[in-house]
Amino acid sequence: MSGTVRMTRKVTFSSGHRYWINDLDEIQNRELFGRWASRYNHGHNYVLDVTVEGLVDASTGMVVNIKRVDDALKAHILSQFDQKSINDEIPAFASQSSSLENLIQYIAEVLSHPGVLPTGANLTNLRLEEMPRLFAELDLSKTSDMITLTRTYEFAASHRLHSPALSDAENIELFGKCNNKAGHGHNYLLEVSVTGTPDPRTGMLADIGEVDRVVNELVVDRYDHKNLNEDIPEFDNRTTTSEVVSIEIFNRLKDHLPAKLQRIRLHETARNIFEVSAP
Ligand SMILES: [Zn+2]
Ligand SMILES: [Zn+2]
Structure with a gap:
């Protein structure tokens, strides 16, 4: 493992969302989400930590230019989420719950597409904070309980x-x-x-x-x-x-x-x- 380094980039975005699936009717939504159910949005200041791992390049002394990671996050995540209504503006959440667990899995999927993150930066962990006292983590090295x-x-x-x-x-x-x-x-x-x-x-x-x-x-x-x-x-x-x-x-x-x-x-x-x- 010599020469392998993990680094984390933190970005923030503000989004509206609701526990209400557009494709379901009122009764189904109330049954599913109970006291969380609402047809109106509430919002969060999300904090996303993206951790990538890679070998340190001998010529640059870097795993990857962190500016390129930041650019990828702006182009692929912030553009979709920041100042947006998740349920209304991200097609994947028209028919599935915008729970913190689903959001972190969706972000992992987007960032795992070939060519999204710069070559040499392997995504290992994500942390998504919805409120200061509630956050989700995703460990891509695990096969269960990720x-x-x-x-x-x-x-x-x-x-x-x-x-x-x-x-x-x-x-x-x-x-x-x-x-x-x-x-x-x-x-x-x-x-x-x-x-x-x-x-x-x-x-x-x-x-x-x-x-x-x-x-x-x-x-x-x-x-x-x-x-x-x-x-x-x-x-x-x-x-x-x-x-x-x-x-x-x-x-x-x-x-x-x-x-x-x-x-x-x-x-x-x-x-x-x-x-x-x-x-
Ligand atoms: Zn919420
Ligand atoms: Zn003490």
């Missing part, structure tokens, strides 16, 4: 790093300020990523409302404004490092979500991030 949907949550909790297996002096030596008897706190950010095959009719791999309900019930509402060491039984006699908390959150969620849990990421602070993935 698409993940990630939702971000927040909870505030206090804790004290203290290992029952160590003496008081050893705890102070190991954890320093974090061993403070009265504890300290964080605004934890929790990313929950689910994967699966999107339902061909709704284009969705999971009902986000149901993901929210489960994560809020099992984790966020349980830990928010609590002391992890004192209030939460699953941390009795355990050290509440973010490693331990992350594994606990992963295990609490894994059998209860409406789709397969692929990964959780716990941001203890903006600079300390912990990740647990499904095997």
